[in-house]
Every structure is written in C-alpha cells, then in structure tokens.
Amino acid sequence: MRAEPRISFCSEARDGVRDILPLIAAALPIGLLCGALGVSKGLAPAEVVAMSMLVFAGGAQFAAIEIWRTPAPILLLAFSTLLINARHILMSASLAPKTGLFSPLQRFLGFAVLADENWALSERRASTRALTPAYFLTMGAVFWANWVIASTLGAIGGSFLGDPRRLGADFAFPAVFIGLIAGFWKGRTTAITVVASALVSAFVYLIVGPPWHVACGALAGIIAAYLAAPADSGIVG
Amino acid sequence: MSLDPVALTAILAMAAVTYATRIAGIFLAGRLALRGRAASAFEAIPPSVLVAVIAPTVLATGKAETTAAFVTALAATRLPLLGTVVVGVLSVVILRAWLG
Structure with a gap:
C-alpha cells in the first residue's frame, strides 16, 4: 500500500x-x-x-x-x-x-x-x-x-x-x-504497578526527598509488574 | 541580559546529560528482545514512571489534592485527555476552597 x-x-x-x-x-x-x-x-x-x-x-x-x-x-x-x-x-x-x-x-x-x-x-x-x-x-x-x-x-x-x-x-x-x-491501562498488572509506584514514590519523597522519589517509585512499579505477571505469558515486547 | 559562565556551563551540562538519556535507547533498542515477565515489566515502565512523578502531589500534599486526583482518575476512565484535565483543575479548585 x-x-x-x-x-x-x-x-x-x-x-x-x-x-x-x-x-x-x-x-x-x-x-x-x-x-x-x-x-x-x-x-x-x-x-x-x-x-x-x-x-x-x-x-x-x-x-x-x-x-x-x-x-x-x-x-x-x-x-x-x-x-x-x-x-x-x-x-x-x-x-x-x-x-x-x-x-x-x-x-x-x-x-x-x-x-x-x-x-x-x-x-x-x-x-x-x-x-x-x-x-x-x-x-x-x-x-x-x-x-x-x-x-x-x-x-x-x-x-x-x-x-x-x-x-x-x-x-x-x-x-x-x-x-x-x-x-x-492493561488491567490487574497495571493496577499493581500503579499502587507500588505511588506508595514507594510518596514514601521516598517524604523520607529522603526529591529527586530520588522518581527513580525509586518507577523501579518499584516495574518490579511489581514483573512479579505480578504470569511467568510464561510469552508476550514479545 | 547577561549569561553567567558558570550558570551557562551548568545548563550545558544538564542539556548534555538529558540528550544522552534521550538517545541512549536508540543504541539499546536492538539488543532488547523481551518476553514473559520481562516484557510485562517493560510495558509497565510508562505508567510506573508517570505515577512516580506525580505521587508526591497526589499523596503527600493535602486532602484536596488527593481527593482531586481520585476524581480525575475517575474522569479519565470516561473522558478524553483535555476533559480529564478540565475536571482535574476544577475539582482541585473546589476542593481547596472546601477543605482549606
């Protein structure tokens, strides 16, 4: 075409x-x-x-x-x-x-x-x-x-x-x-990602202060998504 | 109108670091073939980063901001982006007046 x-x-x-x-x-x-x-x-x-x-x-x-x-x-x-x-x-x-x-x-x-x-x-x-x-x-x-x-x-x-x-x-x-x-939004995995990222980011922001909350929160969300996903989902990124 | 040499150096350093982060992925991209949990983690990067940036505003600023964020999230399930933003801004103005 x-x-x-x-x-x-x-x-x-x-x-x-x-x-x-x-x-x-x-x-x-x-x-x-x-x-x-x-x-x-x-x-x-x-x-x-x-x-x-x-x-x-x-x-x-x-x-x-x-x-x-x-x-x-x-x-x-x-x-x-x-x-x-x-x-x-x-x-x-x-x-x-x-x-x-x-x-x-x-x-x-x-x-x-x-x-x-x-x-x-x-x-x-x-x-x-x-x-x-x-x-x-x-x-x-x-x-x-x-x-x-x-x-x-x-x-x-x-x-x-x-x-x-x-x-x-x-x-x-x-x-x-x-x-x-x-x-x-992609359902359950996204919800878990959002909660993990939000809580860790806000916590780090209050305890350590900026700019660390961005890296820590993002990392927590990514790890949570990794753990929440089925091990053999087989989606190729 | 004056550019302080130290300030200019700092700005150029910030710009160089930022440009490096923006193009780094171009060199990495070919080497990332993700599947399974790794793919799921990679797909989670955008929402995860976006949430981490705004979490202090949403959770650690005040009752008005936290409530407005939930109202905005509800709006986001129904409305396009601009409508979501309008609902968010209006709700925070009302909630700040109401909750102090």
Missing part, C-alpha cells in the same frame, strides 16, 4: 498537532510557572530561556531551579538532571524500534525533544499504525516551541503572574499524567 507522500505528510503533521494540543494547554501554565520561578530563584531571564531551549525537561528544570545557587553547583545539577531524566533511556529504547520510517538524522534530531507527553502519544500512535517522522517531528517542534515561549513569558512576567495555585493551574500537570496513565 502506497500513500501519496505529500497528502500523507500533511495529514500526519495535522494529526500530530491535534494530538498534542491538549498537552500544550496543560504545559502552558507549567511553562509560565517554570520561567517565573527560575527568575525568582536568581536565574537571569536569558538563562531560564537557554535552559528551556536546551534541556527541555520540565521535571528536571523544576528540580534544578529548586537547588539553584550562585555560583551554580554544576555537578549537583547534572546529577539531579540525570536521575530525573534516566527514564528517557527506557522511553527511547521502547520507541526507537517503532521509528523504522525515520532517517538517522530525523531520529537523532527528533529524540532531542523526546518528553513524557510526546513520547506517550507516539507510543499510542505506534500501537495502531506506523509512526511517521511527520507526525513525531511536527508534534515535537510544536511542543518544544510552546515550552520555550511559555517559560520565556513566565521569566519576563515573573512576579506579575501571581500564585498559580489560585486557579488550580498547578494541578494541570498531575491531571495530564493521570489521563495518560489511563491510556496505558
């Missing part, structure tokens, strides 16, 4: 934009908050913008802003970032085999903007049809631009923004994640 390449490119790109739109709406207030918090912690607006452009990872950026000092503790910041973003290794390992239509350049450029949200959507897409560079790259570019623009506005707006808690905007982040988790 051969599709007309131009029509296929446009419809794939359009699907990418359509799928990422709700996540853009959710990421926008988070980006504003990230920029505003960064400036309040003593980063120059240009530094906040550079971080959003080059790092492009909300969780790691919030953690970095939290531990930011002058002069910047380079090793501590790099280690915290590695810990929070270690999940990308598993995410890209899972998605890479589904990028058969990508050229190497498209793969290495596209994966530079791999984030929880566009990765989750790409996995969902790949479960029903072939993942195209048009879909993935358009979605990634739009999501990246949104994050950079939002955090730039946040950095400039800074203190004028007020408390995002007042509007419940801070809860958009967990709400998006809950919606995404529902999309990965």
Whole structure:
C-alpha cells in the first residue's frame, strides 16, 4: 500500500498537532510557572530561556531551579538532571524500534525533544499504525516551541503572574499524567504497578526527598509488574 | 541580559546529560528482545514512571489534592485527555476552597 507522500505528510503533521494540543494547554501554565520561578530563584531571564531551549525537561528544570545557587553547583545539577531524566533511556529504547520510517538524522534530531507527553502519544500512535517522522517531528517542534515561549513569558512576567495555585493551574500537570496513565491501562498488572509506584514514590519523597522519589517509585512499579505477571505469558515486547 | 559562565556551563551540562538519556535507547533498542515477565515489566515502565512523578502531589500534599486526583482518575476512565484535565483543575479548585 502506497500513500501519496505529500497528502500523507500533511495529514500526519495535522494529526500530530491535534494530538498534542491538549498537552500544550496543560504545559502552558507549567511553562509560565517554570520561567517565573527560575527568575525568582536568581536565574537571569536569558538563562531560564537557554535552559528551556536546551534541556527541555520540565521535571528536571523544576528540580534544578529548586537547588539553584550562585555560583551554580554544576555537578549537583547534572546529577539531579540525570536521575530525573534516566527514564528517557527506557522511553527511547521502547520507541526507537517503532521509528523504522525515520532517517538517522530525523531520529537523532527528533529524540532531542523526546518528553513524557510526546513520547506517550507516539507510543499510542505506534500501537495502531506506523509512526511517521511527520507526525513525531511536527508534534515535537510544536511542543518544544510552546515550552520555550511559555517559560520565556513566565521569566519576563515573573512576579506579575501571581500564585498559580489560585486557579488550580498547578494541578494541570498531575491531571495530564493521570489521563495518560489511563491510556496505558492493561488491567490487574497495571493496577499493581500503579499502587507500588505511588506508595514507594510518596514514601521516598517524604523520607529522603526529591529527586530520588522518581527513580525509586518507577523501579518499584516495574518490579511489581514483573512479579505480578504470569511467568510464561510469552508476550514479545 | 547577561549569561553567567558558570550558570551557562551548568545548563550545558544538564542539556548534555538529558540528550544522552534521550538517545541512549536508540543504541539499546536492538539488543532488547523481551518476553514473559520481562516484557510485562517493560510495558509497565510508562505508567510506573508517570505515577512516580506525580505521587508526591497526589499523596503527600493535602486532602484536596488527593481527593482531586481520585476524581480525575475517575474522569479519565470516561473522558478524553483535555476533559480529564478540565475536571482535574476544577475539582482541585473546589476542593481547596472546601477543605482549606
């Protein structure tokens, strides 16, 4: 089956934009908050913008802003970032085999903007049809631009923004994640995974503190799924 | 507008570490042929990571956030993503006003 390449490119790109739109709406207030918090912690607006452009990872950026000092503790910041973003290794390992239509350049450029949200959507897409560079790259570019623009506005707006808690905007982040988790639901094993990950993450967060809760909670959920699955289920990943 | 050299170095280090995690899977992917329990564990990675990121907000912030998260989870079984987010944000605003 051969599709007309131009029509296929446009419809794939359009699907990418359509799928990422709700996540853009959710990421926008988070980006504003990230920029505003960064400036309040003593980063120059240009530094906040550079971080959003080059790092492009909300969780790691919030953690970095939290531990930011002058002069910047380079090793501590790099280690915290590695810990929070270690999940990308598993995410890209899972998605890479589904990028058969990508050229190497498209793969290495596209994966530079791999984030929880566009990765989750790409996995969902790949479960029903072939993942195209048009879909993935358009979605990634739009999501990246949104994050950079939002955090730039946040950095400039800074203190004028007020408390995002007042509007419940801070809860958009967990709400998006809950919606995404529902999309990965596969019954009993998922339920056990979610409970194990949530309890261990919250426990580690309270006892040890961030950023360890992400790695520990994720690991607990993965181990729980391993133990909960029948030994001979024979599903090939 | 000034970029402090130490701050810039820190940002570049963060960026390099992050890019490495993003492309590492490309090199690993061919060598992972998973079946059985290993496949099940690998499939559990996305929900497991997503839960671990938000668990402190959901379980260790306050009654309003915990309740709102359960309302949101209920909404997620019925609604598309944007609807779920709207329900989540509205419920947290109402619950915060109600539960303090």
